[in-house]
Structure formats: structure tokens, C-alpha cells
Amino acid sequence: MVPAVGDAADLLRRARRVVVFTGAGMSAESGVPTFRDARTGLWRRFDPHALATPEAFDADPALVWGWYEWRRQLVRRAEPHPGHRAVAAIEARVPTVLITQNVDDLHERAGSRAPLHLHGSLFAARCSACDDPAPVPDGAPEPADGRRLPPPRCARCAGPVRPGVVWFGEALPPDALAAAVDAASGCDLLLTVGTSGLVHPAAEIPLVTARLGGSVIQVNPERTPLDPVAAVNLRGPAAEVLPALVDAAWGATARR
Known part of the structure; x- marks a missing residue:
């Protein structure tokens, strides 16, 4: 096991309230x-x-x-990839709020119950x-x-x-944004996956958790502005890293 994955798995296993925050990179791995x-x-x-x-x-x-x-x-x-299904597995193990910047329905088709769609x-x-x-x-x-x-x-x-x-010049849906900030404020662990950290105000969501003392795990093939606030940076595609993280936290049966 890569040491960083083990560190992230320890945080995930101990977490009481989790937020998963996904961006365009998550859907791009499904060919969107x-x-x-x-x-x-x-x-x-x-x-x-x-x-x-x-x-x-x-x-x-x-x-x-x-x-x-x-x-x-x-x-x-397009079809959900193993990373989408790993997110659903996390939801099944620990109270989780899924926040996405993506406008597709891949999370829902992978089994996630009620994602907050920040961009509609x-x-x-x-x-x-x-x-x-x-x-x-x-x-x-x-x-x-x-x-x-x-x-x-x-x-x-x-x-x-x-x-x-949400089009350029329009505000994010106020109810979804308020729910996202509330979830980020109340969680002890936030996983940010496939986000650039550049699109505001959505990019502020992981920072809310970090400022209030929660841990942030970042999953991204590249460096982003969120690197400094992340307790663990996992480099690689979500379709590979997230299943490995779930397996390390709870075993492969957690994704079945």
C-alpha cells in the first residue's frame, strides 16, 4: 500500500461526518x-x-x-466509473454529503442518493x-x-x-450553496476529487472545512491551489485512487 493511501484510509475510517466534493475531472474519466x-x-x-x-x-x-x-x-x-461507485460505498459506511460541480447524473447512476449539484x-x-x-x-x-x-x-x-x-453571470442555487457550506462546516473529513480549485465560489468549500479544523484529502493527478490545505494529497485518477482508498479503509467487500 502506498503510504499516503494508508494515511488517508486512517482518516476516512475514523471520520464521523464526511463530505465528498467532486469536479470536472471526476466525470472526464467517464469520457464526459x-x-x-x-x-x-x-x-x-x-x-x-x-x-x-x-x-x-x-x-x-x-x-x-x-x-x-x-x-x-x-x-x-457515458457510464459511471469505479470512482463513482467508491463514493457510493463511502456513503454506505459513514454519514456523507456529496457535493458536485458536475451537471451530469453519473453519481446518481452509481448509487449516490442525493448529490448537491452546485452548478445545476x-x-x-x-x-x-x-x-x-x-x-x-x-x-x-x-x-x-x-x-x-x-x-x-x-x-x-x-x-x-x-x-x-448555472450560466455565466448567474449565482449558484442559494439552497444548494447554503447546504454545501453547512456540510463543509460540520464535517471532520472532506475529500476533494478532480477539482481545479479555481472555480469560485465553489472552490471555497474545501477551505471551509480546513479553516474549521477538519481534514482535507485531495485526489487529483495534478497539483492544484488546494495542495497546501490538504492533509493528504493522493496523485492519480479518481477511478483508481478512490477504490484503493475504500479498500484500504474497509476492505474490498465495502464496494460490493
Whole structure:
């Protein structure tokens, strides 16, 4: 066993309340493109930042809905990896709050019960006019010309339905953010996985735990600004490191 994994396993085994905080690197290991990489084919001609604002949706709702529908179909074809399932195994062993910056549903499909989606979800649409929740089309077709797909209409007010994600210039969902800060404040161990530590205010979440005396374990192939606050830095992909961590803490049967 790598010594750092053993140290992290000791912290995990002794923890009474855990937070797992995941970022884009977690989903990328399942083949989900990161936001800035989500451009192939005809979509290469568009700046993702220009497609992820309320103003872009107002100007061309079919273009923006088409891009997000294309991204949602990519996620549907992806599968959770062993790291996602290891997170669910941690939840089964110790009281855990899962906080994610990812807008996919890979954690849910791996068995996690109720992740806090700080940046919203591709699978939680809402009306752009009255803000009522709206069902996401089931098995919707790919955008007909590779780009535009008219959004559905709200059942309440007939306004165009928008993706349920946080766009540039928008605040994080206040309830999710408050719950995340509360969880980070009350845990004795936080695992940050696949996050860059650069996207604020989400990047503050691990710092809350550290400032209040909790331990932080970081899982990331690369160095990040969170390195100095982490009690243990585990270098490597989440799909390999997290199962090894769970095995070291409780044995391989914990993931079955």
C-alpha cells in the first residue's frame, strides 16, 4: 500500500461526518468532455462561453438548447466509473454529503442518493420565464442539423424551457450553496476529487472545512491551489485512487 493511501484510509475510517466534493475531472474519466472541451464537429465554431449565458438563450434559444441537448446525449452514453461507485460505498459506511460541480447524473447512476449539484444539472430543466421545473425530454433526438433544436414550452406559461444549469453571470442555487457550506462546516473529513480549485465560489468549500479544523484529502493527478490545505494529497485518477482508498479503509467487500 502506498503510504499516503494508508494515511488517508486512517482518516476516512475514523471520520464521523464526511463530505465528498467532486469536479470536472471526476466525470472526464467517464469520457464526459469538460465544459471547454465539449466542442466537436459543427460545435467547434462556437465559443462555449457564448452559449452559456442568459443573453445567448434569449438571442437564439434553439442554438443554446441544441448544444445542451447534444451534451446531455453525450452524458447518457457515458457510464459511471469505479470512482463513482467508491463514493457510493463511502456513503454506505459513514454519514456523507456529496457535493458536485458536475451537471451530469453519473453519481446518481452509481448509487449516490442525493448529490448537491452546485452548478445545476442537465437533467433538471426549468422555464426561462416563470422558473417552474420542467421535465427533460426523454430520448429527445439529436439536434436536427447538428446545431439547433427548439426548446420545449412550459406547461404553465408556454415560455421556452431552459437547461437547469448555472450560466455565466448567474449565482449558484442559494439552497444548494447554503447546504454545501453547512456540510463543509460540520464535517471532520472532506475529500476533494478532480477539482481545479479555481472555480469560485465553489472552490471555497474545501477551505471551509480546513479553516474549521477538519481534514482535507485531495485526489487529483495534478497539483492544484488546494495542495497546501490538504492533509493528504493522493496523485492519480479518481477511478483508481478512490477504490484503493475504500479498500484500504474497509476492505474490498465495502464496494460490493
